Amino acid sequence: MAAADSDPTVTASTCANCQREIPSSNIALHSVHCARNLQKCEHCGDMVPRKLMDEHYNENHAPMNCSLCKCTVERGLWDLHTGIQCPQRMLACQYCEFELPVIDLLEHQDVCGNRTEYCETCRKYIRLREWIGHELQFHTGSNSSDGASAAAEPKPARPAAHGSHRKQLLLTIAIAGFAVLIGSILYQRKGQ
Ligand SMILES: [Zn+2]
Ligand SMILES: [Zn+2]
Ligand SMILES: [Zn+2]
Ligand SMILES: [Zn+2]
Ligand SMILES: [Zn+2]
Known part of the structure; x- marks a missing residue:
């Protein structure tokens, strides 16, 4: 002073x-x-x-149990956890829109994206992971006529358009991906 x-x-x-x-x-x-x-x-x-300390604790730090991943999360972090952090939160596969836990998603998408879909316009099979690029490259631009064959023909049916028959396959893929994951976890544990 x-x-x-x-x-x-x-x-x-x-x-x-x-x-x-x-x-x-x-x-x-x-x-x-x-x-x-x-x-x-x-x-x-x-x-x-001081008089708001109980309130502060309840709103921010009270423990919450995540039923998906079984971990305990502070209430203040709950939205973050369920939104982007919980490894068991469900997300849709970008190829088949099948929902599965994030922790399994990358592996599933690896498999799922390798599946092929027949392109009616090109008369050949295209991998799903290359589908968007394929469409952009060969089937876009109504004003830019690239190649005589593509110009007059209709756009190819999107792979997601006729997906109902595919569910069985997807389930199989999901289960296979899960099995691989479990296998790798067990393998890691043994290695330690
Ligand atoms: Zn002070
Ligand atoms: Zn606090
Ligand atoms: Zn969780
Ligand atoms: Zn998928
Ligand atoms: Zn095509």
């Missing part, structure tokens, strides 16, 4: 309670008020009004 008068660069002091920079002229008043009203949350370090 005394230093503030002699040294013009000292204009703020750090409050010992909340660690914030407080103008030196207010630090005494602030410290008293701060210590009486604010408390540091032991979970997140935020300064919380």
Whole structure:
């Protein structure tokens, strides 16, 4: 406090309670008020009004159990967990739209994207992972006539358009992908 008068660069002091920079002229008043009203949350370090501490805990730190991955998540992180972090949350495969846990999805898509679909226009089989690129390359641009054959013919049927007969296959693929995953987990455990 005394230093503030002699040294013009000292204009703020750090409050010992909340660690914030407080103008030196207010630090005494602030410290008293701060210590009486604010408390540091032991979970997140935020300064919380003492009387709202229970509320703060319930809203942010109360444990929630994720039924999908069986882990315990703080309430404040719940949306993040269910939205993008939970490894067991369900997402749709980009090729077949079959929903499966994210942890299995990459492996499934590896397999799924290697399946082929017959392109009526080109009269050949195209891998699903190359389908979008194929369409862009050969079947887009109604104004740019690339190649005489493609110009007059209708657009190819999208692979997703007739998908009902495919469900059995997809299930098989999903199960196969899952089996591979389990296998690799067991293998890793043994290796340790
Ligand atoms: Zn303070
Ligand atoms: Zn907190
Ligand atoms: Zn989870
Ligand atoms: Zn798929
Ligand atoms: Zn084609």
